[in-house]
Amino acid sequence: MRLSLGMIGGGEGAFIGAVHRMASRLDDRWTLVAGAFSSDPVRSQAFGQGLGLDQDRCYGDWQAMARDEAGRPHRIDAVAIVTPNHLHHAPARAFLEAGIAVICDKPLTTSLDQALDLAGAVERSSAPFVLTHNYSGYAMVRQMRAMLAAGDLGAIRVVQAEYAQDWLATALPGNKQADWRGDPEQAGPGGALGDIATHAYHLATFVLGAAADQVSAETSRFVAGRLLDDDVQLRLRWTDGVRGGARGQLWASQVAVGAANSLRLRIYGERGGLEWSQEDPDILKYSPLGEAPRLLRRGGPGLSAAANAASRIPAGHPEGYLEGFAQIYADAADLIVAHRTGQTPPAGALGLPGIAAGVEGVRFIEAAVRSAAADGAWISLGQETA
Secondary structure (H helix, E strand, O other): OOEEEEEEOOOOOOHHHHHHHHHHHHOOOEEEEEEEOOOOHHHHHHHHHHOOOOHHHEOOOHHHHHHHHHHOOOOOOEEEEOOOHHHOHHHHHHHHHOOOEEEEOOOOOOOHHHHHHHHHHHHHOOOOEEEOOHHHHOHHHHHHHHHHHOOOOOOEEEEEEEEEOOOOOOOOOOOHHHHHHOOHHHHOOOOHHHHHHHHHHHHHHHHHOOOOOEEEEEEEOOOOOOOOOOEEEEEEEOOOHHHOOOEEEEEEEOOOOOOOOEEEEEEEEOOEEEEEEOOOOOEEEEEEOOOOOEEEEOOOOOOOHHHHHOOOOOOOOOOOHHHHHHHHHHHHHHHHHHHHHOOOOOHHHHOOOOHHHHHHHHHHHHHHHHHHHOOOOOEEOOOOOO
């Protein structure tokens, strides 16, 4: 079944809007039919018509879109919110209250108050909510998650996550993407922390199946005049018995000269280790204790059902960023259809990041900011409240 999609944000010059549109189309599960693409009504309507949308569904603002779509007999099945962070909360709540599913970029909101408010809106709504932590859509990330759930590594001891880029190694005045990410009013309290450290943190917790319990953080602003952090170094503690009291380190930087999009995750347990890199996403290195390391390949033999379900083409034909993003959209479609028909969603849809992951991400940001302000003091994530 093909579903209809609306979009808020993602207009001219917006990188992530184009990514969402491509990803949603990849598996023929979605058709973009409506949108409010810009805060400028004229530009919004012109952009939508340029995409081939009907004129009456090219809206001047998201408020008009929410009112109109809620009253249509054939309204959109979901809205994708691809705006800067400070514009997530209000439209997400409005569409949830209208009973329309929401697919929202991360981080969920710019404050824990807003995140918890949205959690309440999701609880009251009849509509699903999906957060686009797209790296959890990669086949070999899902293989890692399946192996940990099966106990292949035993009790987890060490978690190493990193996300390094260099695109903000210098000031970029006038760059639209850099400008809003460096503005606390639009991005929230974290720079690299909110933009990419949240991806690395979610990746680790998605694979482990457990959020961390405590964080200790140091944040830095290396480029003169920058208002938000551009480098973050954190320690993490998992203290529950399920994860065996694992300890973790997370580094996220947007000033690491020579790094392109280096997202990596390494997990070590009592019986083995796993290593995965986003820049070589089809390969997972598995090192059982006392045995030669093995390279597991996407599409190859010996993989879990979860990994195979997230793979589209034969091994040796590389899959990457768009396919991982598309997997989130395909799973979201399955989730919405199952919700509508009263059936149990497929396993991939059940594992989608949703409102809980969104709240955890905002807790993580606020706890790390508090820790950094207290010279790296350990802060409990579970006790962070609005």
